[in-house]
Amino acid sequence: MSVRRSMPSIEAVAREAGVSTATAGRALGGYGSVSGKSREAVLAAAERLGYRPNSLARSMITGLTHTLGVLVPDIENPFFSRALRGIADAAHERGWEVLLVNTDEDLSLERKALGVLTERRVDGLVVAPTDAADRDALQGVIEAGIPVVLLDRRVPGVEADTVGIDNRAAARDATERLLALGHRTIALLTGGDEKLRPKLARPGLRGVERLAATTVGARAAGYRDALLDAGIEPRPELVSAEGFRREDAAAATTRLLGLDDPPTAILALDSLLALGVLQALRRLGLRCPADVSLIAFDDADWAEAISPPLSVVAQPVYELGKEAGRLLLDRVQGGDRRVTHRRLPTRFIERESAAPRA
Amino acid sequence: MSVRRSMPSIEAVAREAGVSTATAGRALGGYGSVSGKSREAVLAAAERLGYRPNSLARSMITGLTHTLGVLVPDIENPFFSRALRGIADAAHERGWEVLLVNTDEDLSLERKALGVLTERRVDGLVVAPTDAADRDALQGVIEAGIPVVLLDRRVPGVEADTVGIDNRAAARDATERLLALGHRTIALLTGGDEKLRPKLARPGLRGVERLAATTVGARAAGYRDALLDAGIEPRPELVSAEGFRREDAAAATTRLLGLDDPPTAILALDSLLALGVLQALRRLGLRCPADVSLIAFDDADWAEAISPPLSVVAQPVYELGKEAGRLLLDRVQGGDRRVTHRRLPTRFIERESAAPRA
């Protein structure tokens, strides 16, 4: 193995070319003015020595690292990996790179990561916050002068740009479609947050408004809206919040279908949960959609390929990421601008997993 | 919006604490020796000013950026996003961060990314090379003193550590299982590289050896080994290399099943391709496994949940990433070591998509 040899500096290039470091810098960096002769000499010298500029030193001077920090709860989740792709593409489009941190839905990790990225002097941050996001830490970063764009989830009290969908309207639409098919007993599989269930039952507006602050909450609110509009009283026991994993969803489904008045349709808030539903149905010997209809959020790549093909609420995930990246870079490069909240449209894709009630 | 204000430097902290920058640095950085009194004064001053060390300046001195560059062809591919998770976990374990670049299977992008990461002075690189990886660019990075670990794919002529599976043995095993079930006409769905097909037919050892250099090639070689051992002559028309997307796989499946002597079993080299197979079967009105058996590489999260549950060759994807990260950091932190090639074991998971030949 070769010894780690230090790369040639601009000074070495300058010496080799017989000019000053200032001139070498100008020739290599493309700023200022250099004579053709000097430029050629410098470029040739750089080529000969295998010179590579040190972007750390450059960043120290210019104050720009050309780096975007990205914080996601779980890179393995297809939603985030696709969004990340969008962010990265937006970054590369304009010559930025992406420093990625997985927060693992862990609040203390998220806070720690914000600190690390601050020390690295990233030019901006795209954050998909953990559900109980650290408001103060985020606001602190913003006040330190690092622009932030929030992806997918909002954090009340943080003055940052936001990119997401209208979760409440999307859930309402999906629920209405099930209602239109004649279903009257519709279960909601949320995955998260135990606290949702009692809130759903509470009639006051306050409860729902507070509910709508998180993504899951907003979707639950939309579900509730649709039911109430159809004159159906939401039943807390039809709302499950028993974990995000597939097995959790399978267990929840089994529980729901064991109720006295079991649901004839299920709305699952993400595609992994939908997998759990299908798995449970298969174990119980029930068919979809003949016995139970199913609509899920997110158009996973397998949604069209399985049987039955899954009817889904598709989010423009890639575009969400790309838009977040662009918004952030606009703020990094451009000047100030008022905080904007961008909502991208969802699309319902009708396949075969939701059918008229038997 | 607040104006982008520059963060306080160590000099500001030193002034506030009434000591020199050297002492402030020692107190904050935890090196050298500082009296308790000075330390307290400095830490209090730092707290008051909201001081955050500038890791760029630190890196300039120490020569370490505590950053690992990661190059993957497609972050959306579950294989790579899971592996990335492993790499990131290994990095964070030891206090490193991850700079991610998507190469999009594009050779010129890969080369460009290597350049950018070199300029950023990453301490090491995990590269999942594009199939036709740029040997010279990679070797150049290594010779510049940046350690590289190759993930999943090997690149002949590049002296780097490697982490992967024994592709040839895994494919051979899967094929043998189909043979054991009585199948005699087995199709191979590769996704990649048109050039494979003629090579398969060629009898000479040379052809196969060269074949085995890439991942797809090695698997094709394993498939060939198993057939030959069973006394079956490989038929080039049973090997498909018509693209990596699901639709490509569906089209290929339709073509294969339209042959005069159609396959009764299919080996798909990744899970996305398997989805295409299932989709095509459904369109053709054929059942799996009653009419056609299917085995796929990679245990996708939906593999167990669909019907029929998919029998797969599971790779320890997360562990591959983690091992790659650790190997790289060992080399970054430790001294020299001979180049090592690590092969992690695969596991065959028998479910219901492969059944005895009708």
Add this chain to the structure above:
DNA sequence: CCACGGATTGAGAACGTTCTCACTCAAGCG
């Protein structure tokens, strides 16, 4: 021939750390 102006150049500062070195001071030892 001289003044002028723009292009070209180089010396040295600046960025914010860590590192090197020399200095002070007090304690310990003979």
Add this chain to the structure above:
DNA sequence: CGCTTGAGTGAGAACGTTCTCAATCCGTGG
């Protein structure tokens, strides 16, 4: 008491760029 020792400290160099500023060069117009 003088000498050694070691902890604590600060001045200033170093890292590799870009930036600032003044100096020089060269051709042009008067």
